[in-house]
Amino acid sequence: MLNDSRATTTSARTARRGESGAAGVKLVLSLIFLAILVHTGYVFIPIYIAVYDFDSQFVMVANSGATKTNEVIEKGLLGYAAERHLPIKKENLKITRGQSRITIDASYVVPVKTLLYTYPWNISISKQAVLF
Numbered sequence: 001m002l003n004d005s006r007a008t009t010t011s012a013r014t015a016r017r018g019e020s021g022a023a024g025v026k027l028v029l030s031l032i033f034l035a036i037l038v039h040t041g042y043v044f045i046p047i048y049i050a051v052y053d054f055d056s057q058f059v060m061v062a063n064s065g066a067t068k069t070n071e072v073i074e075k076g077l078l079g080y081a082a083e084r085h086l087p088i089k090k091e092n093l094k095i096t097r098g099q100s101r102i103t104i105d106a107s108y109v110v111p112v113k114t115l116l117y118t119y120p121w122n123i124s125i126s127k128q129a130v131l132f
Contacts, residue, residue, distance in 0.1 A: 040114055047112055047121070050084035055125055058104065062127040065102035070095045073104065086110060103128045 057080050061073055068076075074093055081088040087108055094105040105126045112119040 036115070043114055044112055047110055050086055051110065051123060054081055054084055054086055054088075058106065058125050058127055062102060062104050062129040065097075065104070065129055066131040070097065077104075077106070097131070100131055101128055102131055 058077065061068075061077060065073060073095055074090065077093060078088060078090065087110060088106060089108075092106055092108045094103075096103045096105075103126065105124075107122075107124045110121045110123060112121050
C-alpha cells in the first residue's frame with residue numbers, strides 16, 4: 001500500500017514536468033495587462049472628472065441664465081472649461097434664448113491619449129432652463 005502512493009506521486013510529477021515555467025509566463029502577462037488597465041484609468045479618470053464637473057457647472061449657469069447676458073454666460077463657461085483643460089472653443093457653444101426658456105448647447109471632442117491609441121471622446125451637452 002505504501003508503494004502505491006509513491007508510484008502515484010511520481011507519475012503525477014512526470015505528467016506536470018512539461019508545465020514548469022508556465023506560471024511565470026502567465027504572471028508576466030497578467031502584470032502587463034494590469035499595468036495597461038492602471039495606466040488607462042490614470043489617464044481617463046481625471047478627464048472624466050473634468051467633464052463631469054463642467055457638466056454640473058453647465059447646469060448651474062443654465063439655471064441662472066435669466067440674470068446674465070449671453071456673452072457673460074459664454075465667457076464664464078469658456079473660462080471654466082479652460083481651468084479644467086477641456087478643449088472647448090467659442091464655436092462649440094450655442095446659447096439660445098426664447099421668451100421663457102434658455103437653451104445652452106456644447107459639443108466638443110476630448111482626446112484621451114493612452115500608450116498605444118488616442119481615443120476621440122465626443123461629448124455633447126444640452127441644458128434648458130426656465131427664465132424667471
